Every structure is written in structure tokens, then in C-alpha cells.
Amino acid sequence: MATIPRMAYADSTGQVFDHPRLTMAVFDGYRIREPLADELVPLPPGGDVFLLPGRLPLGFDRKGHLVEFAGDDDRLTAVSVFLPPAWLRLSHPAVRKLPEAPVLPLFAYAPVGWADGVFWTTALRIDPERRQDPALFDTNAIGQGVARDLHRFPGNRLMMQLRRCALDYGCRAAQNFFLKRWECPLPTATSCNARCVGCISHQDGAIPVTQERIDFHPSASEIAEVACLHFGRVEHPIASFGQGCEGEPLTRGKTLVEAVRLIRQRNPHHTVNLNTNASRPDVVEELLEVGLSSIRVSLSSPDEQHYNQYHRPQGYTLEDVKDSVRRARRRGRFVSLNLLVFPGLTDRETEVRRLEELIAELDVQMIQWRNMNIDPEYYLDTLDASEGGIGLAATVKQVRERFPQLRHGYFNPYVE
Numbered sequence: 506m507a508t509i510p511r512m513a514y515a516d517s518t519g520q521v522f523d524h525p526r527l528t529m530a531v532f533d534g535y536r537i538r539e540p541l542a543d544e545l546v547p548l549p550p551g552g553d554v555f556l557l558p559g560r561l562p563l564g565f566d567r568k569g570h571l572v573e574f575a576g577d578d579d580r581l582t583a584v585s586v587f588l589p590p591a592w593l594r595l596s597h598p599a600v601r602k603l604p605e606a607p608v609l610p611l612f613a614y615a616p617v618g619w620a621d622g623v624f625w626t627t628a629l630r631i632d633p634e635r636r637q638d639p640a641l642f643d644t645n646a647i648g649q650g651v652a653r654d655l656h657r658f659p660g661n662r663l664m665m666q667l668r669r670c671a672l673d674y675g676c677r678a679a680q681n682f683f684l685k686r687w688e689c690p691l692p693t694a695t696s697c698n699a700r701c702v703g704c705i706s707h708q709d710g711a712i713p714v715t716q717e718r719i720d721f722h723p724s725a726s727e728i729a730e731v732a733c734l735h736f737g738r739v740e741h742p743i744a745s746f747g748q749g750c751e752g753e754p755l756t757r758g759k760t761l762v763e764a765v766r767l768i769r770q771r772n773p774h775h776t777v778n779l780n781t782n783a784s785r786p787d788v789v790e791e792l793l794e795v796g797l798s799s800i801r802v803s804l805s806s807p808d809e810q811h812y813n814q815y816h817r818p819q820g821y822t823l824e825d826v827k828d829s830v831r832r833a834r835r836r837g838r839f840v841s842l843n844l845l846v847f848p849g850l851t852d853r854e855t856e857v858r859r860l861e862e863l864i865a866e867l868d869v870q871m872i873q874w875r876n877m878n879i880d881p882e883y884y885l886d887t888l889d890a891s892e893g894g895i896g897l898a899a900t901v902k903q904v905r906e907r908f909p910q911l912r913h914g915y916f917n918p919y920v921e
């Protein structure tokens with residue numbers, strides 16, 4: 506993009522405008538600056554424009570001065586975009602937060618500008634897979650799939666939960682299950698042994714949750730029934746424990762071990778994956794023993810202090826998490842890091858160095874670069890200050906060059 510897009514903002518009715526003279530500014534977690542040409546992309550299909558209540562937009566004038574725009578509408582607000590899956594946000598919106606501003610809901614806010622008739626943002630596509638591309642989701646077909654499967658398994662409570670996820674929450678993973686393709690979600694846990702600052706299904710403070718947590722415990726046979734149905738009708742199927750609408754699956758260890766045993770009795774192949782905080786290496790070991798294929802470990806930072814600040818582990822440590830990874834690698838199972846990426850933390854030189862040390866030490870095979878869903882200033886207030894970072898695009902590039910064998914993406918891969 507040769508020219509910098511114009512700054513965007515919204516009036517009190519929520520209508521979005523581009524400013525005739527001010528250009529787009531971004532906040533990279535350290536300072537407010539102009540977006541770099543190679544950071545800018547047209548807003549990908551499926552991206553949403555979000556208002557930022559209680560925040561005024563900032564932009565650059567023709568002299569390069571940073572200007573706050575309040576217009577003559579006292580409820581004018583800044584705007585941002587929420588990117589579709591498989592896209593990594595490279596910076597935050599540039600705003601001035603007003604004293605009465607509310608904490609923003611748990612989404613990953615990316616900056617937005619306007620040019621050539623479209624919205625622009627700063628992002629890079631991190632996974633070429635189209636698994637959650639909105640264009641591939643037909644509402645009628647989803648509805649028919651739900652009716653078909655619930656008719657066949659009327660008593661399966663997990664199937665009913667997935668109906669809710671697919672139709673009420675619009676969960677792409679649950680919709681893919683009913684569309685008989687790719688990855689099937691297996692939510693099972695109502696509780697968790699962490700208290701992540703940005704947990705989308707459980708909050709005990711100022712931030713509203715964006716995902717209602719499952720409120721019952723599916724049985725091992727209900728879980729196996731759903732997974733085996735999926736394995737029986739999909740090419741290269743994946744079934745995954747650990748979804749946004751639940752707590753930590755390892756807190757249901759006994760049931761999961763029994764469920765995987767039942768699945769493996771009927772399906773020795775195909776991918777049974779565990780998205781997890783990897784807090785219980787003993788339970789991970791039992792799951793590996795009965796046939797778990799892969800684990801994806803959520804991590805806000807490889808640095809213990811930053812890890813504890815975000816995940817607030819209850820009764821486990823980052824060392825336990827590493828132990829779970831070692832046990833999986835010892836058995837030759839596939840391990841991904843689910844790195845919760847935050848401009849202003851993930852790209853700090855110390856963080857990048859520690860990430861590289863962790864990848865080398867634990868021999869992980871994939872990084873899933875996931876935007877951290879959180880109010881940027883709310884999270885930055887919890888972090889120690891930092892001089893600066895190398896930038897997220899440079900971080901991804903450096904890790905790619907240092908570990909040519911390492912996979913990069915967003916979605917769990919099929920592994921035998």
C-alpha cells in the first residue's frame with residue numbers, strides 16, 4: 506500500500522467515516538506511529554468493524570503531527586477491526602482513552618483506516634487453510650446437519666451442546682462438525698485450574714465474558730459417540746478437547762482417558778487432539794498412553810513472570826507445562842504452542858529469545874499464532890514497562906528463519 510489510509514472514526518450513531526485530512530495511526534505496544542507499507546492489508550473477508558467506546562481516534566496531519574480528533578459530536582469514538590481466524594494482527598488501534606471509558610470486551614482489536622473504497626488494517630495471514638473462512642459456511646446446510654445428527658443421537662447431551670455452539674454462538678468448529686469436515690470440538694470441562702486475565706468463558710471482575718461456559722459434564726460414551734461419528738464420515742478428521750466454551754479439559758482427566766480409550770477401540774487412527782494449559786503432566790501421560798495424538802499448549806509468554814501474570818495458575822507451574830510437552834515429545838506425539846500474541850509483549854527481544862529457547866528445549870513442532878483477545882490498555886497496565894520490540898512481522902520472520910522445520914499456522918493439523 507503506497508499511501509497511508511485515512512483515519513477512520515464513528516459518530517454517535519455508530520456510522521463510520523474516514524477523516525478527509527488525517528491519516529491512520531497505529532499503536533505497536535510501545536509507541537504510536539504510522540503503519541508500515543508492508544504491514545498494511547485490506548480488511549480480510551469476515552473481519553468486523555468495532556466501535557471503541559470512551560476512546561478518541563488519533564491520526565497524523567500533513568505535517569506528520571499526531572492529532573486527536575473529537576469533532577463536534579461529544580460521543581464520537583475511535584473504531585477498530587476484529588480479524589477473521591488465520592490472520593495475525595500486527596498492532597493495536599491508536600486512541601486516547603477518556604477517564605470514564607469502560608474496559609473493552611475480550612476481543613483482539615486491530616487498527617483500521619480507509620483508502621481506495623475499502624478498510625485497511627495491519628495484519629499477516631499466518632495460516633493458508635480456509636477452515637473458518639466465512640464464505641464456506643452455508644446456514645441452511647448447517648441447520649440440516651444439526652437436524653440430521655440430533656435425530657440420530659437424540660439423547661447425546663454433547664451433541665445438543667454443539668447444536669447450541671453452532672446455531673446460537675456461531676462457533677465455526679461446531680458448524681464444521683455438522684458440515685462433516687475438518688475439526689470437531691469436544692467441550693467437556695466446567696472448571697479450570699487457571700485464572701487467565703483474558704479468559705473468554707470465565708471472568709470475576711470488570712470484563713464481560715464473550716462465551717458462555719458449558720454447564721454439564723458429558724460422559725465418556727457421549728464424547729466417544731460424537732468423535733466416532735466425525736471420524737466415520739470425514740477425510741483426515743480431527744477431534745479436539747479444549748474449546749472456548751469450557752474450562753480446562755485436564756480437570757476431567759478420568760473421563761477423557763475413558764473417552765479416548767473408547768474412541769481408539771473403534772478408530773485406531775485419526776487425530777485426537779488436546780487443546781490445553783498442560784498443567785497436569787500425569788493426566789497428559791495417561792491420555793498419551795491410551796492414544797492421544799497431539800497436544801496444543803496455550804501460552805501467553807515463555808517468561809515465567811509474564812506467564813504467571815496472565816494465566817494465574819492455581820496449583821501448577823510453567824515447569825509442569827513444560828513437563829507435559831516433554832512427555833508428549835518423548836512418545837513422538839505432535840506438539841503445538843498456542844501462542845497468545847500481544848503487540849508490546851510477544852515481540853520484545855527478551856520474549857523472542859525465550860520463545861526460541863523454549864522451542865529448541867522442548868522440540869515443539871508448530872506455533873499457532875493467535876491474537877490475544879483483551880483490552881490493550883487493560884493488559885498493558887498489568888505488564889512491566891518495556892523500551893520497545895522488534896515488531897511482530899519481524900518476530901515471525903526471525904522464528905521462521907531460526908527453525909526452518911517448525912510449522913506456523915492457526916489451526917490444529919491432522920496427524921496420524
Ligand code: SF4
Nearest residue numbers: 697699700701704752
Ligand atoms: S486455561 Fe482456558 S479456561 Fe482456564 S482460565 Fe485460561 S482461558 Fe480460561
